[in-house]
Amino acid sequence: MNEIINKKVEFRDLGKMDYQEAWDFQESIFAEIVSKKIKNRNLTLDLQEKTENYVFFVEHPHVYTLGKSGKEENLLLDEQGLQNHEARYYKINRGGDITYHGPGQLVGYPILDLDNFFTDIHKYLRFLEEAIIRTLLDYQIESGRIEGLTGVWIDHIEQKNPRKICAMGVKSSRWVTMHGFAFNINTDLNFFNHIIPCGIDDKAVTSLSKELEREINLNEVKEKVKNHLVDLFEMELVN
Template sequence: MADDWTLETIDLGRVRYREADALQRKHHAEVVAGREQSPAPQRLLLLEHDPAVITVSKRAGADTNLLASPEHLASIGVDLERTDRGGDVTWHGPGQLVAWPIVDLNRFGLGLHAWMRLMEQAVIDTLAEFGIEGFRDDEATGVWVKDDRDPKGAKICAMGVRVSKWVTLHGLALNVHPDLSQFGLIVPCGLLDRPVTSMHFAGAQVEVNQVQEVLKQQLSQHLSAKGVR
């Protein structure tokens, strides 16, 4: 049973948020419908949002962490979208690697907390491949790195998920070389005064396609280690 699943990687490239989200729903329905197949399909969507977009979660009060009006965002070419994931307010755009694993958690014996920790570890291990030491913050989901601006570190990877029928949606956003100034449009993830950074800022001059190759391997390896229930 340990090999009774496949993780199909789908590279969407640069894509508008609404188009990517529609594809995500389609693949989610296919994973749910195919959970009794052998091998059971699991999917991993890899993409960059273009144009840039700010997504606001369903969490109460998330709107207060949006620091720019919809009119201003439209004037600078930034989309604004509501989303059904967890988390708070997040910016996405070119130079940021977005990974949406669409995975049947029951098949791997994972609860939501364990799934979040698995994704964090996959990112930490990915960063290590490029000479960056990432770590968790017990008070805030995501992955962080050391940064002179804050003794607690700076966020390099944001996470927010939804689970429907025990199959995951949404996932993680790893800053490779985005325009960090655009994070000034929001309070990232609702964490006031916590800085945001990128792999380039941390010293790794890499491209998104290089990082996504490592990340998909890490996610697959960490899922394989869980076996199948």
Template sequence: MGVPAVRRRHIQLRTAVAPDPPDLPVSRGFYTIRPGRLSYRAGLALQQHYLRAENRPDADLLILTEHPPTITLGRKTDPRHLLTSADELQKKGIEIHQSARGGSITYHGPGQLVGYPLIDLTRHKRDLHLFLRTLEEVLIAVLRRWDIPANRREQSTGVWVGNKKIASIGIGVQGWVSWHGFALNVSTDLNLFQHIVPCVLQNVQMTSMQQCLGTAPVPETLEDALIRQFADSFAASHMGDYEKQTTTQA
């Protein structure tokens, strides 16, 4: 499930220390949902299902998935930042979707680890900036486990390696429950970012874990590391896979 691996080699993981982790109150815990690759529309429907209070467990959720080639337009997208016509993108097999998330235009595709945290922010001070910074810290700490010197930039949400961007973040909030989330480039075809102006920054370059390391990490190993770091950064316990829990209870 998740991001397809390319050539595999042994990579020693480091114990990462996230810089200046935010001070968050103790959460009630979270479940993970790992459905494998989903269309962007299906991923949206899955989030919307669990945004409804009657479907949500008494815990937060972290959905980890991957999408086929898709360009999404956030609420602040400038139409000029879509550099290729919709007809041309369709011919190339790339979908376009308007999105309710914050931020501008971005690309999703195979080789990305996409995370959708459905978090009850009433338990996290109802502070969207703190929430965004914490998501950045999760990704920074995970990347540093692979000795990738990730960092953040002031006034530019996301995660960077030097002057190249490796992860994008854009969230929405409904009833103080977050949705949408982050996309980490693992073995993504970076050439496909040429169809957009990512991050509203002209000439910005994207990178990936594969580009930084020479190979991509094993998907399950990466997902497990991210889940552990998510638990640490949000001071929350990982309660396992939600679908397995519901199957057991049934």
């Protein structure tokens, strides 16, 4: 583990950004941090540089993404169908199956060097989920996890009508993370009708606005999620 610990994290709101552009942006920062870690291994402690940490918030235009373990048949649209819905489709290098990103959805991309926090990818995923669970509790909505499934779910205990409100999918190399979570806030849920979300065909998808039956202030949600991430990971905010 790095002996130089840096818990400072820069949160940056990228606004609305094309998926490919955001992916390329993530990849470049991810590569820089991994490269610095490799370089540090050959340096004495006094010459090593601290590795940076970031959390990016973004909204994407309509897009479907398929993770490494996903099946293409879980996308129910052909090329023409994608064009008709003004949606794009990418196969990507995160874990998980297929999911949808679009306007009104809060997508979070933490690029963290877990050597600065803890080297446990399962704990990392649980902390991302917990930040969303705590945010939902701020809106008086009970949510949680369902064993064997990723993400955050409403009606996760009795499971009479379990519905996913936040999807997760991450990549990690040398304990540096990328990709992250997709939290449905004011999302048009009709776009989920064109996929089998995360390969699960017997459970529904929901959004914060659907559960509360009103439009939600996205910036307000971003602030809540940020604060919970800071508390859980014991981050130091970079202004």
